[in-house]
């Protein structure tokens with residue numbers, strides 16, 4: 216039995232350059248792992264079956280689960296004829312813009328590579344990951360990176376900047392495809408913001424970072440789901456801090472430079488809502504558990 220930890224991510228910047236002929240969108244974004252994780256336990260099965268067990272409600276356990284898809288991709292690429300038992304402890308909210316499913320899939324790929332001693336490099340695993348979803352290659356490495364293309368072209372950002380991240384989850388699901396499809400020409404940009412964010416992270420400029428956070432999908436999510444926009448207003452009023460959206464939403468987040476400030480915001484928010492999580496940047500995620 217082997218354990219892999221699957222970290223959630225937030226998008227510190229997310230620019231969309233345009234729609235591509237294959238239906239995907241050309242993006243340029245800064246992805247950051249945070250300390251909220253699912254646990255993925257893997258064990259060999261000798262009957263050739265891929266079996267997923269999870270206590271989580273609301274997610275499929277058959278071929279639609281990204282963990283099962285990841286196992287199939289791994290066995291196809293490596294030619295290994297085996298089965299695997301996957302036990303998934305879900306802590307990351309589902310369909311929330313936090314790449315929960317993508318990170319689980321990445322953890323399965325990394326874990327199977329260890330379980331079967333196949334010694335594929337992280338680069339080779341990231342190539343397998345791109346077959347599963349746009350966010351999965353980033354999740355193979357974690358940490359901080361600029362993601363381009365449809366999300367699979369990565370430039371890692373080494374930095375030591377530590378920030379607290381308060382997540383607010385509005386207890387609803389948002390479909391990523393629906394949000395991308397509803398983008399209008401005015402949402403597409405010609406100038407991207409990832410390099411400015413990269414510099415701020417590397418300079419550890421904790422005052423500048425929250426001001427640079429921006430997400431080009433936010434307008435669409437807020438207009439299709441006005442309750443998310445209303446929640447964002449409420450959070451800003453209560454915390455007196457800028458609130459941002461991760462990925463295609465609906466999860467909102469606030470950044471704080473110190474634990475004391477994050478605690479103050481957390482206590483203020485917990486008085487009026489339940490689904491608030493205190494997390495922080497993970498800059499060097501350990502491989503395995």
Ligand SMILES: C[C@](O)(CO)[C@H](O)COP(=O)(O)OP(=O)(O)OC[C@H]1O[C@@H](n2ccc(N)nc2=O)[C@H](O)[C@@H]1O
Pocket residue numbers: 226229238239240241242244312314317347348349350351364365366391392393395396462463
């Ligand atoms: C919103 C983000 O989470 C930001 O990190 C990602 O861009 C989405 O990544 P993801 O959930 O892994 O996305 P995928 O599973 O590859 O795609 C889901 C759907 O989102 C849309 N999609 C996704 C990525 C992208 N660059 N352009 C798109 O238009 C497509 O309609 C696709 O059918």
Ligand SMILES: Nc1ncnc2c1ncn2[C@@H]1O[C@H](COP(=O)(O)OP(=O)(O)OP(=O)(O)O)[C@@H](O)[C@H]1O
Pocket residue numbers: 273274275279280281282308309310311312313314315316317319320350391462463464
């Ligand atoms: N292991 C998994 N965990 C969560 N959801 C999964 C998983 N496998 C498949 N799914 C399905 O994938 C969909 C998206 O879930 P997920 O939690 O990955 O979304 P997300 O956090 O918005 O991802 P992203 O930020 O990459 O767009 C859901 O409809 C869910 O049913």
